[in-house]
Amino acid sequence: MAPPAQSQRSPSPSQPSGKGEVSDLKSQLRQLAGSRAPGIDDSKRELFKKVISYMTVGIDVSSLFGEMVMCSATSDIVLKKMCYLYVGNYAKVNPDLALLTINFLQRDCKDEDPMIRGLALRSLCSLRVANLVEYLVGPLGSGLKDNNNYVRTVAVMGVLKLYHISASTCVDADFPAMLKHSMLNDSDAQVVANCLSALQEIWSSEASSSEEASREREALLSKPVVYYFLNRIKEFSEWAQCLVLELVGKYVPSETSEIFDIMNLLEDRLQHANGAVVLATIKVFLQLTLSMTDVHQQVYERIKAPLLTLVSSGSPEQSYAVLSHLHLLVMRAPFIFSSDYKHFYCQYNEPSYVKKLKLEMLTAVANESNTYEIVTELCEYAANVDIPIARESIRAVGKIALQQYDVNAIVDRLLQFLEMEKDYVTAEALVLVKDLLRKYPQWSQDCIAVVGNISSKNIQEPKAKAALIWMLGEYSQDMHDAPYILESLIENWEDEHSAEVRLHLLTAVMKCFFKRPPETQKALGAALAAGLADFHQDVHDRALFYYRLLQYNVSVAQRVVDPPKQAVSVFADTQSSEIKDRIFDEFNSLSVVYQKPSYMFTDKEHRGPFEFSDELGHLSIGAESTGHASQSSLAIDDLLGLGLPVAPAPAPSPPLLKLNSKAVLDPGTFQQKWRQLPISLSQEYSVSPRGVAALTAPQALLRHMQGHSIHCIASGGQSPNYKFFFFAQKAEESSTFLVECIINTSSAKAQIKIKADDQSASEAFSTLFQSALSEFGLP
């Protein structure tokens, strides 16, 4: 349950503030506590409900702890449950009071009614107070041996909870061994399943420190254990079946016959109504047959129908989860799905995350026989109201064109896009035509004719502009106007913001010059002059390079800049096959949805901050009282796992860098300095979760940084990407620091580039900046 201190920040305005009500409740509870009048339970229930509802909306009702405990002496089960809920919520913040509840919980653990025994045991284990663990061992031990299965299921989970509170207590009491015994012998399937999940967690985390545990973990995947589970699989609930199937998926059979036995046994699971069970079964099948190519392919054929059914049933979210997996399989074996392409047609009302996956699959399954239909369908989407999807579909058409042999019809379609007179369609199509020409130079005549008609003024997107300019340069001999279009673009050099476009412009005008020197000479001169004066390093360098090359020898320059090109046969794949295989190994998990292996998103480095979030609340108070001493903020940073280079001595003499709190810098000077100065430091920090949460708009961070004498000159962006330019000045001298800071909130990373007049101080400034940033979002 959320510690009240945190959720309290966000009660809705309509909620009562709570103070008066809480003291009212307190006195009412007192009155009821001792009473034994008939019907008293009903009024107690009403009161308890009020308490719980306050708790949910975030009002701190922990002051009622004593009264609640007094009232809990009842036989009414609903009352008990509410009381347990309350206790579980506040025990962690009130460990002393929690001790009060131990007594009655322990008594309830011995109640006659198994329901109450189970409930009490669950609540007892949910207190999560480290110094009370000694009271857990006894009840858990008898709970595991209870003759009622409900109590046993609860007890097994209780052991896992105990393990997370105090691993040593759990292991010392020999609970893992008891769980193992129940797992292999208990008659109740849910008990067995819970044992399995508990043991998997316990042994996985123990395995690093204890050899015995890692042996035990291996033993879970041994033949007898796996077969034991397989034989009981029908007894398990659908959720537990997922668990068991996950285990079976990791099992490596020693003989081929075993593989077929397992698959025969599990075949009917593919008809289960629960999509998660079906996916888990599919995983088992795929993993088992990895080394048997023929069978593996048959498995694909077999699982096709259930997967397609799952995609078309259930909520969009569920079908998205399945579709992500189908997507993975389609990418691995497109030919198997090529006759099912119609299943990947998008419906008008489908959410765009579903459409996007479908488009990618349509692209993948296109082959000689279905290309025409697929491309026709994709062209329908290009006129879609949903612009991102329209863009995606044009890209898809282009991808198909690049992977097909017969591109005739497709080129026509692409050229039609150029004539649709919609900015985004034209932009995407231009980029595609460029790629197409790199692969199929023979189409240049047809394409150039259409591209020549496009006015460069209508194209705003840098990528599309760059593509157009590339074509102008590459095919300047065929395009009548090429030198003049380039010339007019060069005239507007100052207005061209994208460095990419300016780079392309330089190269294109060079190429044009080699082909049509008299017409281009003037433009080339202007371009080189503009390039040399450019503030962007790359543009400047390239202009200088071209200039010197031309000075040295024009024909050499032509060989360098405009050599005869070979057609590109295969464009580089974006994801390595190793990564793809890793994702495939993690089938039926988040990896597939994110399309990246789990280590990329569950690494401790990312997770660290959240585990300390409670301590954080207390620490921040301490930090404030010590002012801005960088030592204390360093301590917080470290706890947060911010990935600071662990200073060997924790900064005995913190760099005494003082900043001028009233620094001023006008934007023009900033820009000039930014262009002139080299980058003296480039770093990546993690941003604390609180920082991420507080960064709703750029303005929030600006105010915060201003408090640290770091001023902002420009900011922008939308979640998840924000970009800031900051500056700061030293207190005594007029030495300036410039910072470019890009914060990505979804990865919780900040990329920092620092430029400084005095480069020796940039290290110290970086530390300061980082500590200022890490305090962002703290209350």
Place this chain on the structure above:
Amino acid sequence: MPVAASAIYFLNLRGDVLINRLYRDDVGGNMVDAFRVHIMQTKELGTCPVRHIGGCSFFYMRISNVYIVIVVSSNANVACAFKFVVEAVALFKSYFGGAFDEDAIRNNFVLIYELLDEIMDFGYPQNLSPEILKLYITQEGVRSPFSSKPTDKPVPNATLQVTGAVGWRREGLVYKKNEVFLDIVESVNLLMSSKGSVLRCDVTGKILMKCFLSGMPDLKLGLNDKIGLEKESQIKSRPTKSGKTIELDDVTFHQCVNLTRFNSEKTVSFVPPDGEFELMKYRITEGVNLPFRVLPTIKELGRTRMEVNVKVKSVFGAKMFALGVVIKIPVPKQTAKTSFQVTSGRAKYNAAIDCLVWKIRKFPGQTEPTMSAEVELISTMAEKKSWTRPPIQMEFQVPMFTASGLRVRFLKVWEKSGYNTVEWVRYITKAGSYEIRC
């Protein structure tokens, strides 16, 4: 780990927490803030139901006016998590009788906390079967805020039957009148090109049952599907009676169906849960009978006028009729004036969805009403050719008709006491996503 959810939140559309249940300590209490800030308050909402923020993954679903958010910190099983949410919502609905929305949650939050405790322990899903849970949790849902009844029924000896051999059915049920209701509900999905060719068409069907049967009955269901009939004719070594056989592309069953028996004997046999449940789901792509054909002609007459003619043909039996037929024909945003002529039903222009909406309450088979409309547009300079004609969409229900042609051949009930049962079978076909491009 299949799920090991760290927390579940129920939020309303403003982002207020209605219910929060933290199962594990590995995520902080402020995770819900991260959800609010980074998903609810940005354009991200609706772009993807699975999101990764600050080391945690968020799965969220919107159900009426409530967001249900599951937070996990590990590499969890997504399909399982979403299925869990769907099942949990179904469970809550069975407790508060139908609606699942913000009010229902506020009125029943204690009950929801109780249920959340039982259906998930330390992040692992436990038992979600309403039948069994009703033994643990005897509180009744509050159906409306003013009629909260006292719930002081004695707690029955609950835990005895939690996991018997038949986990989904209690023993000792008694009904005076033994009845079974079986509904075949099909939804037809169609995507037709502007030239009138079928691009994609399939039927997803489900068989819903409502059982009020005493004891532990064994049920057997026979359908006119191909596999079942072939198997039967093999066993009895005689040719099947003439008639249409249906090829099911794929079938999934409720957990009560004996899958081993289905695979060996091809009959659907099961011990049903008490009350309502979904027996099976299937999908068919071949030989679908489309109940309606839509023939649109849309002409743009200059920049400011359009002529829309739509003919809808019903191609099912003349004795049957469709109910609640709605045809939505998209028109450009700048529509100013419309005039209609219809041979049946009523038509009007709905500016909120930019559609001409033509409604026919009762639509007999083998008829073909038409609608013709003139649409006048406001002339604007900016709009060049940017009206991308969205598809025409259609809604309907056709009782006693199945687009797949599936029929129940027999439904047998066998119980050891040998009572008589009354069986009711109904068919209905609805429009799924029925789209005609124009």
